[in-house]
Amino acid sequence: MAGGGRPGGRCDATELGTVSQPRAHIVILGGGPGGYEAALVAAQLGAKVTVIERSGLGGSCVLTDCVPSKTLIATSGLMAALERAHDLGIQFDGEAGSAPVSPAPAQARVDAARLNSRIRDLALAQSADVRTRLLAEGVEIVSGHGRLAAPGLVAVGDTEISADTVLIAVGAQPRVLPGAVPDGERLLTCRHLYDLAELPSELIVVGSGVTGAEFASAFVALGSRVTLVSSREHVLPNEDTDAAVVVEEVSRRRGMTVLSRSRAATARRTASGVEVGLEDGRTVRGSHCLLTVGMVPSTHGIGLEESGVATDDRGYITVDRVSRTSVPGVYAAGDCTGVWMLASVAAMQGRIAMWHALGEAVQPLRLGHVAATIFTEPEIATVGVSQQDIDRGVVGARVVKLPLATNARAKMEEFRDGFVKLFARRNSGIVLGGVVVAPQASELILGVSLAVEQQLTVDQIAHTFAVYPSLSGSVTEAARRLMLPVDLT
């Protein structure tokens, strides 16, 4: 009974818990990380939750983009590791200099059909896990294409579902250039790769942003001849320049052809493969072309304009740091907002939206604390402020860059390329960010990320034990090098 505490006394916790609020109905458009993570939070907070999804739970993240690409990279990473086998004293049966003792091939080869079937199966299994989890939490799942009929009303086909709060998390899809329309067989977007029966023998990758660099690096390791067409001076133009230079050097050394300052104008099929026309008149030929020229939000035709939900000139939904759109009661999360196209950011935006909508205390999204990784060979992981911010004077910081070449563990494992870079505030020594370029940088960045989130100082990191020998030892050593004598702090 509401307000039923003892007369004149305070309600105890149990009684407070029984004060009943009308159960909010949250309707979520899109079942990717932006949508399903939000659904879990809303369900945990006691809301009735409906997720509308037109393809499969987990979204493009699980079914076509992040999960499949990292599964591919699990195989390409192993192939790249095998390149070091000789240096580590390993000889394969059948190789010159060793007695052939089995019919095993001297050189590892990738079975593209098996690899792709593993990738597709793993993605489906992950999607099924997400679905099971949502159902276990009592979330209703509706299959179909949804649209915002009005604020507080979502339509799926002829069915209309009213909602106290709507979250739009419809994601994005690969951008298509007018002169290079994918056909799914030879002219590909990243979503076509896992349907190929064979490995591309000569892959032309157009675009040297994160997606292009990751796939170019992976296919070199898998055994394709790769040409990367980059419109900029360096690959990964928006990343830490030192890191991008390392990845480009390693890529060239491993046999990739990088065409810098070369902008693709057209891509078309020929009798035997593909032909990419560059703006300067040159032509590049290969067996397949992978187009990685950005993403566009899936926001067209879903009733946003009619309901007054503001978008920018490229169609991304405008949101604030608690995921509110321009319309009260309508929130948006993930790639369709264009804030930062990462699964972790999409998930956090979705959770924040629900905490805010359901009246919980909430911390607005802090992009300065996002840890991100580019899964090239080696990987680049970053968190916090960037070298560019420091060079431009936006942030005052001291910087140390420690090559991995001197790290004992790196030597043991034959990693020569990579570094740890740490940024710390000038006097206090508070860690502001860092860059790790290493084979497992995605795992190593957590220590720096914790430091940034918790505002730890370089002294605190320097006094933290790292295992010897370990690559993470370079993080604590970098911190030691940034320590100042006490009378200078």
Ligand SMILES: Cc1cc2nc3c(=O)[nH]c(=O)nc-3n(C[C@H](O)[C@H](O)[C@H](O)COP(=O)(O)OP(=O)(O)OC[C@H]3O[C@@H](n4cnc5c(N)ncnc54)[C@H](O)[C@@H]3O)c2cc1C
């Ligand atoms: C090749 C590639 C690799 C990537 N790798 C990484 C990585 O390693 N790490 C990382 O953090 N991020 C990575 N990303 C980015 C990551 O995949 C996205 O940031 C993430 O998927 C965004 O989640 P989302 O929920 O916004 O959208 P999505 O995952 O795209 O989900 C949106 C869902 O909405 C559904 N939908 C759309 N419209 C409607 C509608 N009208 N009605 C019903 N349903 C609808 C779609 O079917 C889809 O399932 C990668 C992206 C690409 C392209």
